[in-house]
Amino acid sequence: MARVLSIDYGKRRTGLAVTDPCQIIAGALTTVETKDLLKYLQEYVSREPVERFVVGLPKQTNGLDSENLPRVQAFVQRLSKVLPDIPVEWWDERYTSVMAHRVMLDSGIGKKARQNKALVDEISATIILQGWMERRR
Numbered sequence: 025m026a027r028v029l030s031i032d033y034g035k036r037r038t039g040l041a042v043t044d045p046c047q048i049i050a051g052a053l054t055t056v057e058t059k060d061l062l063k064y065l066q067e068y069v070s071r072e073p074v075e076r077f078v079v080g081l082p083k084q085t086n087g088l089d090s091e092n093l094p095r096v097q098a099f100v101q102r103l104s105k106v107l108p109d110i111p112v113e114w115w116d117e118r119y120t121s122v123m124a125h126r127v128m129l130d131s132g133i134g135k136k137a138r139q140n141k142a143l144v145d146e147i148s149a150t151i152i153l154q155g156w157m158e159r160r161r
Contacts, residue, residue, distance in 0.1 A: 025045055025046055025047055025075070026045065026072075026073035026074055026075035027042050027043050027044070027045055027047070027072055027073065027074050027075065028042070028043045028047055028074070028075055028076050028077075028078060028153065028156070028157075029041070029042045029043075029053070029065075029068070029074050029076075029077050029078070029153075030042070030050070030077070030078040030079070030080070030115070030149045030150070030152045030153035030156065031061075031077060031078070031079045031080065031149065031152075032080045032117065032145050032146075032148040032149040032152055033058070033061075033079065033080060033082075033092070033095070033096045033099055034058060034092070034145060035058065035092065035095060036057070036058055037055050037056065037057055037058055037141070037142060037145055038055065038056050038057075038058050038061050038145065038149075039052075039055050039142070039144075039145025039146045039147070039148050039149035039150075040052075040053040040054055040055070040056060040064075040146070040149050041053050041146065041149035041150040041152070041153045042072075042074075042153070043153065043157065045073075047075075047157065050150050050153040050154045050157055051150060052146035052147060052149065052150045053146070053149070054146065055142035055143075055145045055146050061099070062099075062102060062103065062106055065077075065103065065106075065107065066106060066107065069107060069110065074110055075110070076110060076111045076112065076113060077103065077110060077111070077112045077113070078112075078113050078114075078115050078152060078153055078156045079096065079100055079112055079113070079114055079115070080096070080114075080115055080116075080117030080148070080149070080152045081093075081096070081114040081115060081116050081117055082096055082117055083116060083117070100112055113156070115152050115155060115156045116155075117148070117152055
């Protein structure tokens, strides 16, 4: 089997998470500067088989589109052109940042580490992927 890779797309940096090859466990992969994201993904899929991308759909808590949605949609269009054989699915990312902060608090991570926005992005991407995996089961 191939991996599933989730993307928590941000204006400056993007959190990534990935499943194991059997698609049983979701884990944080890394955080990438958004300007380098397409290149990173191309390099990653050249080393690891990826079955699909799961991209966080940015919505406001009231269900309306967030201001980041046009950027994410433009990115997904570029991604689909660069890697056309890998399908993209959307996943509602509302509350993932709040949940990521809660995970960090619950795990006992120190205050300084909790301020690491890259870590929050990775955890958010993992939460997106875990939610997608749970729905699939």
